[in-house]
Amino acid sequence: MICLSKHEQGADLLAGYLAKTLDAPRMAELARHIQGCSDCRGLASVWERLDEFAVPEVSPGFDARLYARIAAEDARRPWWYRLVWPPIAPAIAIAVAALILFVQVPAGPDATKQVNKTEIEQVAQAVDDLDLLIPLENR
């Protein structure tokens, strides 16, 4: 019996199941398993919901309300913020915060490594996709 959460090709099988591209015996087998396995049922329903999720439309007058709120926020800014030249105020605030963090919590080498690893994995995935999309005639 195939359990999607344990099978190493689980994600691929789930995608095939949802897209109904698997062969009939495998579709039937998975449907039976999903009925009885709460893990797989949860997994399938999450993906189905993701698929059905519709991005809500922006309500009318959203822009006007947003700009009014930004203007109100500006008026509520602290005194020190208004003292410094506004364009550089955020930079100063960030620099002070970074300085405090740097002094109190020196960043471990793993933190930057982790970010880089995530980035290179994203690059690798994008390269995979680009390579996959190269028309077959050009291969």
Place this chain on the structure above:
Amino acid sequence: MRSLLIGIMMIGLASSLPAQNIVQDKQLRQQKLKQQKAQRQRMVPLPAPAVERFLQMSPEDRERALSQLTPERRQQVEQQLQRLQQLSPEQMQRLQDLYPAFENLRPARRLAVRNEIKELRQMRPIERKDRLNSDAGNFSPEEMNILRQVTGIQE
């Protein structure tokens, strides 16, 4: 006195040689980087910003980033990048049109299209045509368009 002067001159000459080499090396490297940059500017940029950013990195940074992948994965990525960089501007332009459409698909659908392309790639052309015809029921028109463009099989 004369031999002392000659000695000083020899030492001076010898010490300036490595410095000259360093300057030459630096100039060569800068020239090479300029050429690479010019070549990249002539190319149609890749539609994936993360990949384009990666290609803009210095060779050292790129090496550092790639070293975080497993050797097999790294080799695979390097081969794929090489293949992508060998595409003609027209082929790259087609990819420019195709990739955003693929990226805009929802995650589950992207996975399904990805798997379907992998399946289609394993097939013979005649099988692909049949498969594409039967796919029409399971994939949206946008997804079918991607599959058709990748396989080169039109309706």
